[in-house]
Amino acid sequence: MSTVLPLIGLSAQRHLTNFSRDKKAWPVYMTICNILSRTRSNHAKMPILLLALLPVQAKFTGESARANKAQRQTNADLLRAVFDLVLAPLQQEA
Amino acid sequence: MHLDIVLSHRAIADAASIRPTFVRNELENLTHSDYESDWRLEIQDVHTASGEIDDRQNDSDREDISHPPVRVRPSGQETIHQAGRPHGEVAGYTELNKAMTDDPWSPFSSETDFNLASWFVRSKIPKWQIDAYFAEGLGGMDSRSLPSASTLRQHHDILDPFREYLVGVDASIDNGRNATTFYYRNIIDCVRYLIRQVAYRSDMVYTPIREYDSSGERLYSEMHTADWWCDMQVSDRS
Numbered sequence: 459m460s461t462v463l464p465l466i467g468l469s470a471q472r473h474l475t476n477f478s479r480d481k482k483a484w485p486v487y488m489t490i491c492n493i494l495s496r497t498r499s500n501h502a503k504m505p506i507l508l509l510a511l512l513p514v515q516a517k518f519t520g521e522s523a524r525a526n527k528a529q530r531q532t533n534a535d536l537l538r539a540v541f542d543l544v545l546a547p548l549q550q551e552a
Numbered sequence: 553m554h555l556d557i558v559l560s561h562r563a564i565a566d567a568a569s570i571r572p573t574f575v576r577n578e579l580e581n582l583t584h585s586d587y588e589s590d591w592r593l594e595i596q597d598v599h600t601a602s603g604e605i606d607d608r609q610n611d612s613d614r615e616d617i618s619h620p621p622v623r624v625r626p627s628g629q630e631t632i633h634q635a636g637r638p639h640g641e642v643a644g645y646t647e648l649n650k651a652m653t654d655d656p657w658s659p660f661s662s663e664t665d666f667n668l669a670s671w672f673v674r675s676k677i678p679k680w681q682i683d684a685y686f687a688e689g690l691g692g693m694d695s696r697s698l699p700s701a702s703t704l705r706q707h708h709d710i711l712d713p714f715r716e717y718l719v720g721v722d723a724s725i726d727n728g729r730n731a732t733t734f735y736y737r738n739i740i741d742c743v744r745y746l747i748r749q750v751a752y753r754s755d756m757v758y759t760p761i762r763e764y765d766s767s768g769e770r771l772y773s774e775m776h777t778a779d780w781w782c783d784m785q786v787s788d789r790s
Binding site for chain 2: 463494
């Protein structure tokens with residue numbers, strides 16, 4: 459016997475401040491589809507939980523991330539490693 | 553846009569002429585949506601276009617009204633035998649309820665203290681003002697469970713019985729060049745936290761259903777009315 463628990467993940471860049479360079483946060487949120495959408499979309503009922511704050515990789519000196527292939531690769535690897543870690547409990551549970 | 557949502561919208565637009573009960577019930581819940589892109593708003597457009605505006609006389613203060621679990625009443629509904637039936641009591645649920653009824657104001661010592669703390673939080677009184685309130689003896693001289701703003705904060709943290717589910721950890725990733733730290737929570741514990749919220753109880757679904765309108769046309773609204781849920785849950789896997 460089993461029950462389905464569909465998960466929704468959400469993410470957006472959040473601008474924090476213009477001071478001390480532009481600081482940004484990369485929050486990842488989650489919620490479950492078992493909650494009917496009228497509650498799930500109601501901010502006051504707080505159905506969406508913060509799951510993780512993604513790390514912001516230190517920039518390589520000189521070039522921007524867009525221009526630097528190595529930087530892009532590092533960022534992608536880091537993101538992959540983080541999501542492997544964060545989502546690992548789901549694999550153990552299934 | 554989600555596939556289910558597209559399907560449901562089309563189904564409703566097609567059935568607008570015969571006006572099923574389904575549309576009416578959706579309309580009553582319109583105020584719950586904060587999003588302009590919400591598909592229910594498009595239903596409203598379909599509806600007003602046909603000159604039928606009659607269900608919205610008291611829409612203003614509907615935000616806090618609790619609704620019965622099933623808001624959609626299509627004319628036909630097909631459930632799967634024995635799907636979603638409860639297995640039994642959740643461990644610790646009775647004890648938790650008993651503790652709450654035995655000492656409803658815990659961790660505060662009385663209703664007055666609870667109301668005072670509640671007012672502090674709701675009115676967004678700053679910490680130093682709360683401390684000043686108690687330092688100047690405005691709260692009376694009798695012993696209270698609330699001597700300062702820091703104890704208010706502690707009590708506030710204790711109030712959520714499932715707070716331990718949301719404890720996060722700081723992790724560090726080192727790729728050889730430099731280490732970066734980040735914060736995350738256990739995703740399974742987050743799910744447990746959401747499932748255990750009594751406030752969502754009337755809006756939780758565990759059972760897939762199939763819904764039809766009066767002409768036998770399949771209706772899709774929430775995720776559990778689509779086939780995927782049914783295929784996943786009611787399968788051979790035991």
